[in-house]
Amino acid sequence: MLPRAFITSVVGSWPRPKWLLEAFERREAGLIDDETLKIYMDDAARLAIKDQEEAGIDVVTDGEQRRTSFVAFVGQKLKGFKIVKAEELHPEAREIMKRHKAPLTIWRPVISGYIEDSVIAADEAQFAKAVASKPIKVTLPSPYLIMWESWHSKISAPYYPRPEDAAEAYAKVLRREISRLIDAGVAFIQLDEPMLGDLLEATENEPDRYKKVASEIYGQKYRGLKDEIRLAVDLVNEVVQGYETSVRIGMHLDRWPTEDSPVVGYEKLAPTIFDVKVRQYVVEYKAPRMGDPVEFAKILPSDKEIGLGSVDVRDHKRVETPEEIVAHVERIVKYVDPxxxxxxxxxxxxxxQFRAFPRDVARAKLKAMVEAARRLREKYWWA
Ligand SMILES: [Zn+2]
Known part of the structure; x- marks a missing residue:
């Protein structure tokens, strides 16, 4: 049973144990087979779930332990993609990322054929469901993200002349995957939309950092801010249409601000962002320069939920205190029902896989967040 108010969850990935990263390398080098790697991945998923459950999290994930990255794994699972090093797409890929301060993953998915339906995450979900004692969340890259991260003007165009065509084809596969995830008993399906979140730093005429990089490396053209937001929202609606009442569906937005990013929050994407037929916005709001969640909360429609970013995932030097998290969440209680x-x-x-974060710090952050939720429930007992 979920608590009535201030439910706690994670966004998706969890620090991978060192032995799992070593197993990935040994598989890459042909020293172990898929079956052996699977034993490592199963154990890592068990550990990720246990870490979250021990911290007291209400809705858990498998920590994306089997995925080498939150985007590239789709390319490993679906026909129609291949995974290449960024340099194969553009010889100066790394310099381009540095210049724009927008590090995309080095192993890149690229659409190199017709996208065919196949299991993306339902296998992971079945395992997690069998192991976990709490409800499960599963994350999937959104069509807009896959379009920007994997449509290439030369390699993909013979199959999908326009990036939008590839996005539509992937959206169709996602619809089938959602149906499989519902059958697997998943409680929460989250579509990851960082490319939409990144638009906080874009203007009508100038793309954000990440789209500048993607444009230079992949050759896709920016459509202007209004049309980009509209396209992302329409694509998600194609995916979720008809499923809204069968399962809780959320959308995760982030942008990982730099020290010269503008101070702004997701209210910038309104009102179009509220046309999306998902129940929850899982939003980054603790990172510096993320603006004031109050601005977003004030205009959040009354049938939508907010998954409020309450601990910083980049700062591993400091663990937020429960008092601090309570104060952060309380800012929006006036506008959004608990x-x-x-x-x-x-x-x-x-x-x-290459992003290292100390597991003990991650655990401590979750514990602080769970304690904050407990105090909030006590204080807002009437909710
Ligand atoms: Zn994120």
Whole structure:
């Protein structure tokens, strides 16, 4: 049973144990087979779930332990993609990322054929469901994200002349995957939309950092802010249409601000962002320069939930105190009913395999968040 108010969850990824990363390398080098790697991945998923359950999290994930990155794994699972090093797409890929301060993963998915339906995450979900004693959340990359991260003007165009065509094809596969995830008994399906979140730093005529990088490396053209938001929202609606009442569906937005990013929050994407037929916005709001969640909360429609970013996933030097998290969440209680407020970290702790975050610090952050939720429930007992 979930608590009525201030439910806690995670965004998705959890720090991968060192032995799992070593097993990935040994598989890459042909020293172990898929079956052996699977034993490592199963154990890592068990550990990730146990860490979250021991911290007291209400809705848990498998920590994305089997995925080398939150985007590239789709390319490993679906026909129609291949995974290449960024340099194969553009010889100066790394310099381009540095210049724009927008590090995309080095192993890149690229659409190199027709996208065919196949299991993306239902296998992971079945395992997690069997192991966990709490309800499960599963994350999936959104069509808009996959379009920006994997449509290439030369390699993909013979199959999908326009990026939008590829996004539509992937959206169709996602619809089938959602149906499989519902059958697997998943409680929460989250579509990851960092490319939409990044638009906070874009203007009508100038793309944000990440789209500048994607444009230079993949050759896709920016459509202007209004049309980009509209396209992302329409694509998600194609995916979720008809499923809204069968399962809780959320959308995760982030942008990982830099020290020269503008101070702004997700209210910038309104009103179009509220046309999306998902129940929850899982939003980064603890990172510096993320603006004031009050601005978003004030205009949040009354049938929507907010999964409020309450601990910073980049700062591993400091663990937030429960008092601090309570104060952060209380800022929006005036505008959003406590039953519609969820607490989560800003983002996954390790969206890609090369992102290191100390597990003990991640655990401490979750514990602080769970304690904050407990105090909030006590204070807002009437909710
Ligand atoms: Zn994120």
């Amino acid at each position: 039953t519609r407020i969820w607490l989560n970290p800003d983002c996954g702790f390790a969206p890609g």
